[in-house]
Amino acid sequence: MKPAPFDYVRPSSLAEACALLAEDEDARVIAGGQTLVPMLAMRLARPARLIDILRLPELAGIRKEEGAIVVGATTRQASAERDPVIRASVPMLARVLPWVGHPLVAVTLGAEIMLATPEGPSAMPADDFFIGPMLTTINPGECVSAIRFPVWSHRRLGVGFFEISARRSDFAFVAAAAQVALDDDGRCIEVALGVGGVGDRPLRLDMSPLLGGKLDAASVNEAVHAASGELDAMSDLHASAAYRRRVAVALCGRALAQARVNATAKSIGGAP
Amino acid sequence: MKVNLRINGVNRSADVEPRKTLLDALRENFLLNGTHAGCEHGVCGACTVLVDGEPVRSCLMFAVQSDGYDITTIEGLAPAPGELGVLQDAFCETHGLQCGYCTPGMILAAHALLQHTLTPTRDDIVEAISGNICRCTGYGQIIEAVEFAAARLRIANTPRPQHGMPAEADKPVVEAK
Numbered sequence: 001m002k003p004a005p006f007d008y009v010r011p012s013s014l015a016e017a018c019a020l021l022a023e024d025e026d027a028r029v030i031a032g033g034q035t036l037v038p039m040l041a042m043r044l045a046r047p048a049r050l051i052d053i054l055r056l057p058e059l060a061g062i063r064k065e066e067g068a069i070v071v072g073a074t075t076r077q078a079s080a081e082r083d084p085v086i087r088a089s090v091p092m093l094a095r096v097l098p099w100v101g102h103p104l105v106a107v108t109l110g111a112e113i114m115l116a117t118p119e120g121p122s123a124m125p126a127d128d129f130f131i132g133p134m135l136t137t138i139n140p141g142e143c144v145s146a147i148r149f150p151v152w153s154h155r156r157l158g159v160g161f162f163e164i165s166a167r168r169s170d171f172a173f174v175a176a177a178a179q180v181a182l183d184d185d186g187r188c189i190e191v192a193l194g195v196g197g198v199g200d201r202p203l204r205l206d207m208s209p210l211l212g213g214k215l216d217a218a219s220v221n222e223a224v225h226a227a228s229g230e231l232d233a234m235s236d237l238h239a240s241a242a243y244r245r246r247v248a249v250a251l252c253g254r255a256l257a258q259a260r261v262n263a264t265a266k267s268i269g270g271a272p
Numbered sequence: 273m274k275v276n277l278r279i280n281g282v283n284r285s286a287d288v289e290p291r292k293t294l295l296d297a298l299r300e301n302f303l304l305n306g307t308h309a310g311c312e313h314g315v316c317g318a319c320t321v322l323v324d325g326e327p328v329r330s331c332l333m334f335a336v337q338s339d340g341y342d343i344t345t346i347e348g349l350a351p352a353p354g355e356l357g358v359l360q361d362a363f364c365e366t367h368g369l370q371c372g373y374c375t376p377g378m379i380l381a382a383h384a385l386l387q388h389t390l391t392p393t394r395d396d397i398v399e400a401i402s403g404n405i406c407r408c409t410g411y412g413q414i415i416e417a418v419e420f421a422a423a424r425l426r427i428a429n430t431p432r433p434q435h436g437m438p439a440e441a442d443k444p445v446v447e448a449k
Contacts, residue, residue, distance in 0.1 A: 001312040008273065008290035008336050030337070037332040038313035040291075050290070052337060078326065098399075168402045 003040035007049040022141030090149045092159045092179045104202040108194025114146040132200045154181035158263025160255035172197040173239040176251035178259040198244045199232040215260040224252045275339045280348030288335045295319045297335035306346035317404030320377035327384045346376035359421040368417030370408035382418045
């Protein structure tokens with residue numbers, strides 16, 4: 001359980017980090033190391049060189065932009081969890097963070113992955129970025145600089161989240177997250193629903209049939225069942241594909257119901 | 273590579289290979305064997321130390337990454353050689369340990385919680401030690417130990433925590449599953 005030898009560099013700017021990444025295909029970025037270091041310890045990953053970006057000032061912090069909250073790549077999960085801006089503006093992220101789940105939230109809300117590349121800044125939708133467990137479409141010489149989460153401006157916002165896992169902090173067999181916005185009459189004006197753990201990457205389900213409705217149990221059930229056909233469930237030692245699919249449908253229904261209850265609790269015309 | 277650390281209030285330095293974890297450096301270079309090596313891949317929490325006051329699994333941080341940080345290990349919590357801190361004492365009194373392997377990590381995780389608040393709820397305590405595994409006796413007496421230490425610190429003439437936990441009303445709504 002000891003990593004294989006590697007070189008360690010701590011660049012002083014993001015541009016220098018990208019240059020180092022571009023010149024060595026076997027180099028990897030390290031920040032908090034929560035995913036990479038276990039892989040190194042089990043020797044499932046053997047990079048020749050680690051480029052430590054943790055202290056780069058341009059990557060830290062959470063800031064507000066027009067219609068979005070931008071979370072810097074080296075922002076600690078604990079800071080994001082306690083952040084009042086995130087709690088107020090991206091309630092789904094605040095709700096799901098204690099269970100980790102950032103890819104699920106990023107895909108469900110349609111967040112953008114901001115990249116530093118040798119050619120300058122670039123961005124891509126989270127849905128195109130995560131392609132499998134520990135697999136992304138990032139190119140050599142590129143480094144994630146931030147994630148840009150869209151902010152819903154509606155007053156009556158609610159989120160719901162459920163997951164099933166064997167133990168706290170372990171990977172979820174199934175997780176479902178929902179965010180809904182209601183108008184003054186309780187009709188749904190925006191909805192996002194995502195599922196994680198079922199397939200090899202999180203998936204956003206099409207809930208457009210629910211727009212304009214009151215999110216009653218029957219229509220939620222119908223929409224979830226219709227969309228669940230898109231789910232590509234996997235089987236492993238812990239749970240069969242059939243189990244995952246069945247639980248996913250149940251948790252999606254519960255997440256939407258919880259989101260509706262939380263949104264309804266927001267007073268009409270009250271502060272956002 | 274040379275690393276300079278401040279460990280338990282003392283400046284220390286060592287020459288380490290980049291692949292050496294902070295855990296191994298603490299144990300082998302600085303002979304602080306109170307930090308325990310458990311799973312060595314971030315699951316069990318036995319190696320928890322405080323880095324600038326926040327709990328960190330020292331098996332998931334390379335010693336070279338911790339250069340310049342302020343590290344607190346279990347040895348740093350005792351007020352004097354041969355004495356126990358309030359939290360350590362509470363673990364003894366409530367039988368919050370059996371074999372003791374997880375104890376340093378538990379105590380440091382709980383210590384970080386009590387630095388934020390002296391009025392933690394049972395849920396706050398459970399959350400704070402949720403990254404630490406005990407394989408002997410279960411968690412009931414460990415939770416009791418933290419509650420007991422918090423109660424003692426509340427009535428003791430000690431400095432208060434500087435930063436509070438989020439107020440109850442600000443916490444996200446979490447319903448029972």
